[in-house]
Amino acid sequence: MKAVVLLSVLGCALAQERLFSWSDPGQPIQPDPTDNACVTDVASCGCCLMQKQMWKMESFFNMSLNELQRGLDRAHAVLNNIRVSRSAFSVALTDSRLCVGPNREDSVLKYGKVFINLGEGYNSSSGVFTAPRSGVYSLALTLYSDSGSAGSVLAACARLRLNGRTIASPTEKNTQDQEDSASALLAVQMLAGDHLDVSLPAGCFLCDDNNHYNTFTGFLLYSTD
Template sequence: MYAWRGQVADSETENACLIDQGSCGCCLMQQQIQRMKTFFNTSLTELEQELTKTKNVLNNIRASRSAFSVSLTNKNNFNCFGPFRDDKLIPYQHVFINLGDGYSPETGIFTVPRSGVYSLALTVYSDAGSPGNTLAACANLQVNGLTVAGSKEKNMQDQEDSATVVVALHLNAGDRVAVNLPIGCFLCDDNNHYNTLTGFLLYATD
């Protein structure tokens, strides 16, 4: 900064109005610059805070991503699972996707990683083998051992049949989703993947 007596320090210029009334123009300019600096610094701080919030939201979304899609088997030969004398959980062996590792092929159970609303879709298919045989294409979608939806087709008119059930459910972290095969029912499949179970998080609620 410069004054009538040459270059001076900024601190002196800031007090120019008190020292020299003739430098009031410089003083007003300095005050305006200071106001602008304060405004820009405040705006920058607010932008940085918004950026941090946005990054946290994105990281939260990435961390909460959960999706799985599985089928009964990947074998080339056509085989049937069941019938059994007792209800049995279906261990879907072929995994298309298991984002978040919530599904276990060993148990057939999907453990909910985070509370939220999930979309769940179950498709069942069976083949009686020949006309006149009893077809029993049935399965129940369960949460913590309780049936929330299902499909049941038992008759001697159809050699083969399939059905799909789709639901949206609010699930809590730790809930266990599985498909139960009722007594006397059987599902048939090969590498065409007729029997599938799919689920994914629509949005978190925690």
């Protein structure tokens, strides 16, 4: 019981915001309104104000520096994402004189001359490009054929296929020219893992040499994943 009373009295004493003099214990004193560095020492007051301004400047500098660092980190993240998502290929049918077809059945063209294969999406052994990321791709296909002599049947044709479905079919068939060409240029939405190839239809044939008339090109415009 005595302990409870003592704690209560001590709490009341501490709760009172009063100042006591060391020279005359027990006698409360009133705070001196002139006890201020800015009143008694002008130089000290100026120093304090300068210190406050320095603290403000330091705080503002730190905030600005942190914001710049966050912006730099975001820029690095964007650049790394662009670097990782790079995908481009450009191939030609051959590097020497060669005619492919005509065949009795459709067949996938295997382009042997690789100019660029950034991201290793194009497989020259199978003739298939596999999209590494989902996004919009720019695709271009050029065809050239030589019938050998005027009046012969000219059949420069091919099918650009996405997952086995034809999305473009440039064709040039006639008996008026010894040689002719066709082309296709388009933008296509693709998902990661989609397959793209060029099919040579039955009865069509293409001819090429080191001038690289027959080309297949594609690159990622922007990713959507």
